[in-house]
Amino acid sequence: MSTDRDVTRIVRSWLEEGRTALPDRVLDTVLDQLPATRQRRAWWPARRFGEMNTAARFLSAVAAVAAVAIIGALALPRAGGGPGASPTPVPTPSPSPVAVPLGNLAAGTTYFWDDPCCVGGKRISFTMSATGWFTFDPIFLGKGTRNPDRFDLYISPHLVANVYTGGCRWLGTALDPPVGPTVDDLATALLAQAGPGSSPPIAVTVGGHPGKKVELSIPQDVDVTKCDSDGSFAIFGRWLGAGQSYGAAPWTYGNGQHNTVYIIDVDGTRQVIDSMYLPGTSTADRAELDQIVASIRFESRPASPSPSL
Amino acid sequence: MDADLIGRAQHGDEEAFASLAVGAGDRLHAVAHRILRDTDLAEDATQQALLAIWRDLPQLRDPARFDAWSYRLLVRACYAEVSRTRRWTPNIRLLPVDEREVADGLTSVVDRDQLERGFQRLSIDHRAVVVLHHYLDLPLAEVADVLGVPAGTVRSRLHHAMRGLRAALEADARPAAQEVAQ
Numbered sequence: 001m002s003t004d005r006d007v008t009r010i011v012r013s014w015l016e017e018g019r020t021a022l023p024d025r026v027l028d029t030v031l032d033q034l035p036a037t038r039q040r041r042a043w044w045p046a047r048r049f050g051e052m053n054t055a056a057r058f059l060s061a062v063a064a065v066a067a068v069a070i071i072g073a074l075a076l077p078r079a080g081g082g083p084g085a086s087p088t089p090v091p092t093p094s095p096s097p098v099a100v101p102l103g104n105l106a107a108g109t110t111y112f113w114d115d116p117c118c119v120g121g122k123r124i125s126f127t128m129s130a131t132g133w134f135t136f137d138p139i140f141l142g143k144g145t146r147n148p149d150r151f152d153l154y155i156s157p158h159l160v161a162n163v164y165t166g167g168c169r170w171l172g173t174a175l176d177p178p179v180g181p182t183v184d185d186l187a188t189a190l191l192a193q194a195g196p197g198s199s200p201p202i203a204v205t206v207g208g209h210p211g212k213k214v215e216l217s218i219p220q221d222v223d224v225t226k227c228d229s230d231g232s233f234a235i236f237g238r239w240l241g242a243g244q245s246y247g248a249a250p251w252t253y254g255n256g257q258h259n260t261v262y263i264i265d266v267d268g269t270r271q272v273i274d275s276m277y278l279p280g281t282s283t284a285d286r287a288e289l290d291q292i293v294a295s296i297r298f299e300s301r302p303a304s305p306s307p308s309l
Numbered sequence: 310m311d312a313d314l315i316g317r318a319q320h321g322d323e324e325a326f327a328s329l330a331v332g333a334g335d336r337l338h339a340v341a342h343r344i345l346r347d348t349d350l351a352e353d354a355t356q357q358a359l360l361a362i363w364r365d366l367p368q369l370r371d372p373a374r375f376d377a378w379s380y381r382l383l384v385r386a387c388y389a390e391v392s393r394t395r396r397w398t399p400n401i402r403l404l405p406v407d408e409r410e411v412a413d414g415l416t417s418v419v420d421r422d423q424l425e426r427g428f429q430r431l432s433i434d435h436r437a438v439v440v441l442h443h444y445l446d447l448p449l450a451e452v453a454d455v456l457g458v459p460a461g462t463v464r465s466r467l468h469h470a471m472r473g474l475r476a477a478l479e480a481d482a483r484p485a486a487q488e489v490a491q
Binding site: 007008010011012014015016017018019020021022023026027029030031033034035037038039040162165171172173174176229230240244246247 | 319321323326327330331334335336337338339342343348352355356359360363364365366367368369370371374378381420421424439440443444450453454457458459460462463471474475478
């Protein structure tokens with residue numbers, strides 16, 4: 001009888017046999033199809049604020065100052081300027097939402113997310129109520145309140161395909177079979193990941209649609225810089241995005257990070273809105289996150305103009 | 310893999326991707342061939358995997374992970390090929406005899422036949438684990454990562470697969486032993 005070592009040796013030797021070269025015609029077929037095959041854009045920020053070079057930071061700072069000046073100038077006439085006038089102008093939503101731009105966001109403007117990476121059947125609009133929010137990637141809004149080099153809070157839409165069970169050690173821990181398709185499936189899976197003693201999901205309504213809210217905190221004793229990496233950054237892995245073949249979300253910014261995950265049933269499509277704040281974030285800043293969530297609306301996409309014949 | 314080539318291909322440079330594909334094509338095809346045990350299916354799976362790599366390349370954050378990431382897309386393409394083929398043919402065909410080239414003489418003709426049959430009886434899940442671990446020498450944790458399943462599942466699949474292959478090899482040895490005894 002063969003020993004296990006014999007079997008392994010024989011199998012390895014057998015696997016070495018056989019062809020390896022890919023015929024040129026297969027490669028040619030692939031290359032012929034490239035022009036007609038659209039590349040999928042990554043959903044994550046291409047780089048963090050901390051990795052921007054000095055010139056980019058300067059330009060960003062200039063843009064931020066300019067945005068504040070413009071907003072201030074626009075807001076002053078509405079505020080009236082006289083005695084008794086409200087010191088904090090209430091932003092008036094722009095008449096029709098505009099796509100989230102790269103860079104600084106303007107208070108009082110209604111934006112929309114509509115990237116297929118992270119937004120389901122209906123596009124998501126929201127109104128910014130405060131200044132200081134900016135993007136490196138249009139689906140990822142953040143604000144650095146204490147250190148301009150990093151976000152202390154952010155909000156981002158997601159479509160979730162599966163859930164990791166390992167948290168800091170998430171590699172190889174995706175649920176098998178994957179998490180089910182409903183709001184409750186995902187809420188239950190995330191709650192299980194959160195561990196004993198965590199708060200149960202809370203029923204919520206966002207933009208007129210029902211859902212669940214799950215509160216997730218990274219334990220204070222976990223050093224997130226030592227968590228499994230997606231290849232570039234250490235991540236406390238909670239889920240795998242739809243259409244993603246590798247990696248984990250949400251974006252991890254620091255020890256003790258707290259995520260509030262809204263899981264919404266938008267006419268049968270499970271839409272996730274993830275918001276995050278780091279420990280020490282002020283109540284006022286956290287309230288800005290809540291204001292963005294409260295302003296969310298799910299809208300049908302405008303009909304495309306008919307192609308001219 | 311050349312990080313510069315990957316970076317350029319991520320930004321839509323077809324020429325850079327062509328260089329990548331030339332380098333990766335043989336490696337991916339070798340793996341597909343060993344999982345699927347069929348020349349046509351392996352070529353189709355490799356073609357689909359290369360197109361998926363082109364399509365999803367902007368999502369790859371770390372060029373150093375290109376190889377492992379490309380194996381994941383390849384294994385998915387292998388699953389898709391088998392699932393597509395099952396609708397039309399009852400069985401996957403065996404490798405033609407003339408494609409076997411003895412590498413180091415460890416496997417006899419009988420062993421190869423027995424292994425081929427034993428391997429054909431394994432599911433694609435089990436074959437993928439055997440090939441990734443014993444052909445590519447990937448550690449089990451990395452196999453788990455490539456396949457997107459827990460490490461325990463990989464260990465269990467490998468155990469099951471190797472037990473099946475051992476049984477296939479020993480099935481050949483048993484009749485001979487009985488003949489001696491008679």
